[in-house]
Amino acid sequence: MNFRKLVRSLTIGCAGLIDVIRSEQNMRIHCVVAAGVTVAGLVFALAAWEWVAVVLCIGLVLSAECMNTALERLADRVTQERDPLIKQAKDCGAAAVLVVALTAVVVGGAVFVPKIGAAVGW
Ligand SMILES: Nc1ncnc2c1ncn2[C@@H]1O[C@H](COP(=O)(O)OP(=O)(O)OP(=O)(O)O)[C@@H](O)[C@H]1O
Numbered sequence: 001m002n003f004r005k006l007v008r009s010l011t012i013g014c015a016g017l018i019d020v021i022r023s024e025q026n027m028r029i030h031c032v033v034a035a036g037v038t039v040a041g042l043v044f045a046l047a048a049w050e051w052v053a054v055v056l057c058i059g060l061v062l063s064a065e066c067m068n069t070a071l072e073r074l075a076d077r078v079t080q081e082r083d084p085l086i087k088q089a090k091d092c093g094a095a096a097v098l099v100v101a102l103t104a105v106v107v108g109g110a111v112f113v114p115k116i117g118a119a120v121g122w
Helices: 003-023 025-043 048-078 084-120
Strands: none
Touching (some): 003 048, 025 048
């Protein structure tokens, strides 16, 4: 195994992640929500399987946002002109983020709503 190559790949990935966080408001919103959900998970002492579900959702949403940003930048490199196919490509990328974000909301609801309900005595 080429250890130096592995470290280089990780460094490049971190640089990309920092770039997306700096440049994309939606990514910063996802990160704030992810931090809030993590704190809520600690407060409600989630079970192991609940952590698995929550962490998977967070990872999927952040990853989708990174992929969407990559697609947007490639599209902008292809042309700055209005183009119907560029619109379709960007809208499909945005749809990918929307699908995982809605999935995360459903999973988060299934995990947290019963706990919040029990805490407030519903
Ligand atoms: N070159 C283009 N040709 C046609 N439609 C485009 C083009 N660039 C963006 N759009 C469309 O315009 C709408 C708004 O795009 P906008 O430029 O505001 O955001 P974005 O480039 O998709 O993402 P961001 O704002 O995060 O950079 C979307 O429906 C998008 O698909």
